[in-house]
Amino acid sequence: MAEQIKAENTDIDSKVESLIKASEVESGEFDWQCTFADYFKMVLSDPTIPKLSHVLTYEAIIEKGITINPDQTKSYNLFSDKIFGIENALEKVMQYFSSAAERTEVRKRILLLLGPPASGKSSIVNEIKQALEDYTRSTKGSVYSILGCPMQEEPLHLISKKTRKTLFKEFGIYIEGELCPRCRYLVRTKYKGKISAVPVIRTVFSEKEAVGIGSYIATNPNPVDSSILVGSIDSDKLDGNRLEVSGKAFRLDGELNVGNRGMVEFVEMFKADKHLLTTLLGLAQEQVIKIEKFGSVYADEVIIGHTNEGDFAKFSDDEQSEALRDRIIALQIPYNLRISEENKIYNKMLEGSSLQHVHLSPLTINSVSIFAVLSRLVQPSVIGASPLDKLHAYNDGLQRGSFNTEAEISKEGMEGISPRYVMNRISAVSSSEEVKCVTPITAIKSLWKGLDQNVNLKKKIESAQYSSLVLDTIKEYREMAIQTIQKASVDSFENSANNLLDKYIDSISSYLAKRNDLINERDMRDIERMCGIAEKEKDKFRKNVLEKSTAWKEVGRQFTYESDPILKQAIEKHLLPSTRQIARQLSEPRFAKQRVKWEQFKKTISSRLQETYGNCPICSDDLIVFVNHVLNTKKPIAKVPKNGTIEWNWPT
Ligand SMILES: [Zn+2]
Ligand SMILES: [Zn+2]
Incomplete structure (x- = not known):
């Protein structure tokens, strides 16, 4: 025993000595004179x-x-x-x-x-x-x-x-x-x-x-x-x-x-x-x-x-x-206007925050990002254009018209909600020990409540704009929620999507190189039609896609089904079940013998949400119930009965 202690002591002594030495070398590293x-x-x-x-x-x-x-x-x-x-x-x-x-x-x-x-x-x-x-x-x-x-x-x-x-x-x-x-x-x-x-x-x-x-x-x-x-x-x-x-x-x-x-x-x-x-x-x-x-x-x-x-x-x-x-x-130095980047800001802020005990649904982060970005956009002056159109124009790159004058561009992102405000509001709803997961609507509601208390922001944003901010965010969340359930209803969706893209790229490169292997004209046209490409435009389109995928590979990045917004949309349309089908599968059956199948469907979705889409048991359930609600009932999640107030129709 005594021997052991002695041995340990010499170990510690030599460790201390070497650490001190290293420290001394480091602090004297730049002591140099000539x-x-x-x-x-x-x-x-x-x-x-x-x-x-x-x-x-x-x-x-x-x-x-x-x-x-x-x-x-x-x-x-x-x-x-x-x-x-x-x-x-x-x-x-x-x-x-x-x-x-x-x-x-x-x-x-x-x-x-x-x-x-x-x-x-x-x-x-x-x-x-x-x-x-x-x-x-x-x-x-x-x-x-x-x-x-x-x-x-x-x-x-x-x-x-x-x-x-x-x-x-x-x-x-x-x-x-x-x-x-x-x-x-x-x-x-x-x-x-x-x-x-x-x-x-x-x-x-x-x-x-x-x-x-x-x-x-x-x-x-x-x-x-x-x-x-x-x-x-x-x-x-x-x-x-x-x-x-x-x-x-x-x-x-x-x-x-x-x-x-x-x-x-x-x-x-x-x-x-x-x-x-x-x-x-x-x-x-x-x-x-x-x-x-x-x-x-x-x-x-x-x-x-x-x-x-x-x-x-x-x-x-x-x-x-x-x-x-x-x-x-x-x-x-304006605020960021891209959802994917705003998500990164929050993920980064969360890393170093005290919110480690709480789960945040990925769609919660997406929703607060949308809320923040929307608040930073200048109201489009083009008649008939909404802030959501602008949001999409900036984010999916799917050109849906032009919404900006020069003067508007210079103001874009120079006002609105800061990432710090968003984090404060998320903290506000997750401070209680009982909160294990912050779901999207809870977060949106908290952002809304905070605006009411924030005099500075209130001065800048009018009440009517306030409430449309909330309604627009919910609208976007609704779309994301439905699509997430659609994806989770397909067995390994991401894989299938990328395989489909790879096959398409192989086919077009054969086609453009005038080789006959790998070409499946019908499959290629299937995807292209979903991209809105007519027969006579197909050569140009194929050339563009191939150039783009090569450019990605050349800088060492993988060209996935999500890399190009038009292809992404087409592939999703191609692989995902319709919302009507999802609505049917989610709605509670009247007869007991169909219940087993219904329960099984929800269970499968729930486990995929947790395994692949970053949800926890709480927010995966919340998501399923939410999508069932929006697809199978006519009740809106939030209503604005009169300016400045919001009527919520969702438990948080
Ligand atoms: Zn001097
Ligand atoms: Zn969760």
């Missing part, structure tokens, strides 16, 4: 080492990888699995960085992300910050700076103006910016002008440690004192000559100093004092941080602000802000 002369040699042999802030940031994002989609658009891996459904906005953000990295005028502009609450503005900035931190820890993204500089200054600033010209001509190395007052002072005094001996260190960016990533949250009321941005002045050290004063008295510890060579983030930008915003103007325009009465310091950093449309409009209307307005590239 002289400026050595650094200069490094740079001459690899001129990509010194990078301006926009280049560094752009590379940091790209370094995480790019995925090419079947339609040849790009997805940036940094944002995938974290930010959903706003690819167009992200593409514009990336255009800003790629252009700024080319040292165009764009780098002298502030990037402003403009959007409603929780649309992903902060998430985008957070991901970029994380990428910067990671990149500066890698060999490729290494950043070097002058030891002791509070602004982690680029050591090449030690090179004189004249020499810079030669460097650019002979090595293509571009140097911008002057030494900061602190470094200038140190070079003159401590290093006696001998720049080759100035120590250079490796700098790793860290927001927490205030290195390379600064941030300013403009709360209201906020301090007018600009030292929070430009750094404070040590009033005890204001004696002596100019060099000495600026070298000793400037603390260079403001957020803009922190962000030098990396980035600075401005949260709720226009809630900041005007005075502070003027400081940003100088930084963006001339790459200098102006310290009132004391001159200025060179700085190079990405400036990202975020705000909502209201604050931005107020700012833009102010004539005095024109100069700064010209320095801003404002990009809209």
Whole structure:
């Protein structure tokens, strides 16, 4: 026994020792120092080492990888699995960085992300910050700076103006910016002008440690004192000559100093004092941080602000802000408008939430997504078009006409319900221990109730719009519910659907290659007719489908029956039983001898719902009862007797 304890102790001792060692190695990983002369040699042999802030940031994002989609658009891996459904906005953000990295005028502009609450503005900035931190820890993204500089200054600033010209001509190395007052002072005094001996260190960016990533949250009321941005002045050290004063008295510890060579983030930008915003103007325009009465310091950093449309409009209307307005590239970050992506947002939020004890029916998630997306759509101005038409136009890609004017597109997704609101409402109905599963109607009802209590939302959405939001969502849920039961009534539907698609693709490729094997003209035409393709259009259609499936395979994605909306619809129509048949099978039989078959049918459906479609016993039963209700009774689930109220006809 004693022997055993002893052995265990030595085990623990050696484990502790190795863990501590690993920790020490890790924390000292970037402790590295050389002289400026050595650094200069490094740079001459690899001129990509010194990078301006926009280049560094752009590379940091790209370094995480790019995925090419079947339609040849790009997805940036940094944002995938974290930010959903706003690819167009992200593409514009990336255009800003790629252009700024080319040292165009764009780098002298502030990037402003403009959007409603929780649309992903902060998430985008957070991901970029994380990428910067990671990149500066890698060999490729290494950043070097002058030891002791509070602004982690680029050591090449030690090179004189004249020499810079030669460097650019002979090595293509571009140097911008002057030494900061602190470094200038140190070079003159401590290093006696001998720049080759100035120590250079490796700098790793860290927001927490205030290195390379600064941030300013403009709360209201906020301090007018600009030292929070430009750094404070040590009033005890204001004696002596100019060099000495600026070298000793400037603390260079403001957020803009922190962000030098990396980035600075401005949260709720226009809630900041005007005075502070003027400081940003100088930084963006001339790459200098102006310290009132004391001159200025060179700085190079990405400036990202975020705000909502209201604050931005107020700012833009102010004539005095024109100069700064010209320095801003404002990009809209709207809410997502695609159901599949909205589902991903909630699944992601649920992963990290306290709702682990509750089951959410997949159709619950779908329904709340529809509710949220519908609330974000601008009412279509085309006569006869409904928000649901628009929802489908955006989501299935089945073109059902055009519903948008240019002006409408720019407002789409800029208002409405945020994912955060939806999650709060789901939490509200699942807080009780007794709740084991949140069914779709329960969730929709909760979203509705919450709107009533939410003054902010209430102001924006009129009561009539409110209730139509609910009715439209129920309408969509009804369709999804029926289709889910239809699918569950077919033995391994997904397999059959994909087999059918594969057979079709094989046939058309034989057909188009003018081979005779595998061709079954009648089967091909069956599917095509369901797609609404006439005989004379079939060649063109087949060519399109084949091209599309090849494009998917080329980027390593599987082309399934769900990949193309038109084929999906046709295959579903082909394989699924009619709703009339489902209605008959679900309705309770009058005679006892038919009851066995009826019970068996429901049991089969229920077990398929649980095995294949992500339902639990509670929501699979709820779904079956719901579909029976909507198909076999005339009673609507919800009615709007008068504006502003809803009469529910479903137990929750
Ligand atoms: Zn410095
Ligand atoms: Zn459930």
